[in-house]
Amino acid sequence: MLGRRKDTLPKDVRDALGLGRREQAIAWARDDTTEAYVVATTFRIVAVRGDGTVTTDRPWQLVDAGHWDADTWTLTASWVDGARAAQWTFKEGENRMPETFRERVQATVVAVEPLALPGPRRAGRVVLRKDLAAQEVFVQEVLGRGTPADDPEVRARVAQLREFLQEQAGL
Numbered sequence: 363m364l365g366r367r368k369d370t371l372p373k374d375v376r377d378a379l380g381l382g383r384r385e386q387a388i389a390w391a392r393d394d395t396t397e398a399y400v401v402a403t404t405f406r407i408v409a410v411r412g413d414g415t416v417t418t419d420r421p422w423q424l425v426d427a428g429h430w431d432a433d434t435w436t437l438t439a440s441w442v443d444g445a446r447a448a449q450w451t452f453k454e455g456e457n458r459m460p461e462t463f464r465e466r467v468q469a470t471v472v473a474v475e476p477l478a479l480p481g482p483r484r485a486g487r488v489v490l491r492k493d494l495a496a497q498e499v500f501v502q503e504v505l506g507r508g509t510p511a512d513d514p515e516v517r518a519r520v521a522q523l524r525e526f527l528q529e530q531a532g533l
Contacts, residue, residue: 375399378414382495389462391452400437400450402462405495407439409448418448423470423491426504430460437463442504472499473530475523479515483508486516488523490531501527 371379371390379387379401390401398409398417407425409418426440437459440447452459472490485506492499501524505511527533 371399371401372412374412374414375401375410378410378416379403379408385495389458391450391457391459393450394453395451398450400452400459402459402466404466407463407466409450421493421495422466423493423500423502425463425467425470428463428467430463439463442502466494470494473527475527477505477509477516477519477523479519483510484513484516485509486520488520488527490527499531499533501533 370376371387376387381387381403382405385404385406387401387403390399392399393409396409396411396417398411400418401408401410406419406421408416408420410416420439420441424442426442428440429438430436431438434451435453435457436449436451438447438449450459470491470493472492474490475488477484477486477488483506486509487504489502489504490499491502503520503524505516505520509516511517
């Protein structure tokens, strides 16, 4: 685990997290734009306004990618399901969010196989991931933007990679 923080989350924010059994807040920072607290828990990334309103609550295995811009102190998270990306800027105070974000997402990735099909609009990957809360491993497909999910070659390759990863994991 990362080092302990000296400050604490406000009670309304902590209560809004609804931390489950074995779950704890391990890093947090306040977004300069919305003033929401962005909290990395052992199982989820959650953004909570000071009044306790939850604006983002996603398990780590649904994070597709993240990007930390050190020049603007901005963390961007994109989601596997194609939902609108989240973006937070942290210029003030202690900030372990970039490191924690990366560590938590990586903890969910067991294996990755690229789609590797020739031609444009045929990008993607099949990922063996772990749900950190349930401790279950599952196969997830992530198709690139514009990659047609109904393309027969894409479907065949995804099925092949899915079967390969399931076999490797004993699923």
